[in-house]
Amino acid sequence: MFDRGIEIKTPDQIATMRAAGLVVGQTLEVLRNEVRAGITTGELDAMAKELIHSAGATSNFLGYHGFPGVICTSVNDEVVHGIPGPRVLREGDIISIDCGAIVDGWHGDAALTVAIGDVPDEVTALLQATEDAMWRGIAAASLGGRVSDISHAIETSIDAAGDYGIVAGFTGHGIGTEMHQAPDVPNYGKPRRGPKLVKGLALAVEPMVTLGTGNTRTLADDWTVVTTDGSWAAHFENTFTLTGTGAWVLTALDGGRERLAALGVPYGGD
Numbered sequence: 001m002f003d004r005g006i007e008i009k010t011p012d013q014i015a016t017m018r019a020a021g022l023v024v025g026q027t028l029e030v031l032r033n034e035v036r037a038g039i040t041t042g043e044l045d046a047m048a049k050e051l052i053h054s055a056g057a058t059s060n061f062l063g064y065h066g067f068p069g070v071i072c073t074s075v076n077d078e079v080v081h082g083i084p085g086p087r088v089l090r091e092g093d094i095i096s097i098d099c100g101a102i103v104d105g106w107h108g109d110a111a112l113t114v115a116i117g118d119v120p121d122e123v124t125a126l127l128q129a130t131e132d133a134m135w136r137g138i139a140a141a142s143l144g145g146r147v148s149d150i151s152h153a154i155e156t157s158i159d160a161a162g163d164y165g166i167v168a169g170f171t172g173h174g175i176g177t178e179m180h181q182a183p184d185v186p187n188y189g190k191p192r193r194g195p196k197l198v199k200g201l202a203l204a205v206e207p208m209v210t211l212g213t214g215n216t217r218t219l220a221d222d223w224t225v226v227t228t229d230g231s232w233a234a235h236f237e238n239t240f241t242l243t244g245t246g247a248w249v250l251t252a253l254d255g256g257r258e259r260l261a262a263l264g265v266p267y268g269g270d
């Protein structure tokens with residue numbers, strides 16, 4: 001059912017989104033452990049393809065506006081939408097992996113950034129700051145609140161963590177029977193703006209953060225988004241919903257229970 005352009009899911013539909021979310025979460029967990037110096041981004045993509053298909057799900061990335069991969073692989077100064085291929089990962093790189101899956105027509109979408117071996121402390125801090133901002137954004141969502149409560153919490157968290165750039169050209173989004181739906185979920189802004197947060201709403205929250213400015217450009221492959229200043233970037237994403245009891249992170253293996261508890265937020269999963 002759509003209410004003013006926003007898809008409101010039934011509990012059964014959310015349960016199917018949880019199934020899709022678990023496929024995404026499990027795929028990312030395997031890839032996180034497979035990432036190492038010497039592997040190519042194309043090999044990671046092949047693994048993801050096998051994992052998604054063997055789980056009985058389908059990829060929502062493959063063929064999306066012609067995208068050729070099952071995952072996006074964005075290395076170092078690449079922010080999002082990197083195309084998997086022959087690129088060999090090296091010690092000291094970071095890679096953002098964005099993955100999605102569909103189960104019975106319902107979508108999941110999540111991403112994480114991993115360091116390969118030792119990276120400078122400032123890069124480790126960037127990854128930490130980006131992941132923390134994602135969780136704080138989710139934790140700021142409550143029934144009766146507004147979408148920009150999430151945006152504001154993300155921006156506040158990043159600003160408090162250090163001197164980072166927030167990528168403004170891309171946002172989180174509603175998700176359900178399509179991967180990208182209304183409403184947009186910006187990664188900055190004033191609180192208490194935008195659509196109301198209601199039961200049955202599902203959102204993908206995905207801060208993209210850099211060690212420089214938030215300015216980006218797209219490479220000639222028409223996909224890969226890089227920072228204009230060459231600074232490195234991190235990207236974390238989860239899909240979540242709000243139930244009557246709290247937040248349920250559909251793409252997190254534990255439903256977000258641990259990280260939400262640490263932030264004092266009630267768990268809304270089953």
Ligand code: MG
Pocket residue numbers: 098099100109110111237
């Ligand atoms: Mg994504």
Ligand code: MG
Pocket residue numbers: 109110172173204206237
């Ligand atoms: Mg997304």
